[in-house]
Amino acid sequence: MRWIWIDSFVEFTPKGSASAVKNVTRSEDHLHDHFPGFPVMPAALIVEGMAQTAGILVGEARGFRENVILAKIRKASFDDFAVPGDQLRYDAKIETIDDQAAVTTGVVSKNGKPMGKVNLIFSHVNQASKPPELPDHNFVFTDQFMDLLATFRSKDMSGSPSDE
């Protein structure tokens, strides 16, 4: 199983904002259990989609030097739900970023209409600050995530990330 909850980036302004989309499909196994006969995208996975959008934005802002760990969900509120056939869009913005951490704010939209807010805090974990039980390599920005960004970079779109 691949733990990627965004399909592609549609906008990316380095150090500022990023937008990604996720198409909810009936082929996703978990939807058959959540809930039987009434498939709904779990809210926790919507938070994960925003965390991946915002996390890559935060990682890119510092050249992917550190592991960017989701440390706190400041806010997650939804006033609608998504079902197979819907497209979710995650618009994430960096509010604060420094050596230790980053704060992001985000709006989740369904088929173009806002349906929720997800504000997050990420912690920067580098070699010096990482607990010994964590691996030495960058275990957050794996090839899968970097490929996702590379796909976006290869599109001829304005505001694409710089090739730092």
Next chain:
Amino acid sequence: MATSRDEVFGKVQEVLTDALGVDDDEVSPESTLQGDLGAESIDFLDIVFRLEKAFEIKIPKGELFPDEILNNPEYVDGDKMTPTGLEKLKQAMPHADFSKFEQQPDVAKMPDLFTVDTIVNYVENKLQVA
């Protein structure tokens, strides 16, 4: 115009209710952040970010919560803080009330130094300097 202590407290109270998901009436001047309000380590960072925004101030790492002193094993002897450690901590935290802690500087009691008043004092000093 100078911000009154009540105004500072009001904003700090709002920061803490938002950051920790507690009710207004739980946040009194003497409430301890960890013991009474349930703050965990990442919450301290969240509180710092929110205070910076609410008061338009910059809080350098380790100034409000001097974790490098708090986590330094050199300043600990058994379950007590050493006199040197205590002195360092007092210098680093003029905004905290040490009257109880210094009588019996148990390491386990260190989190009790971080009360709502500690934050209010810190912000007040910061606003006066600015």
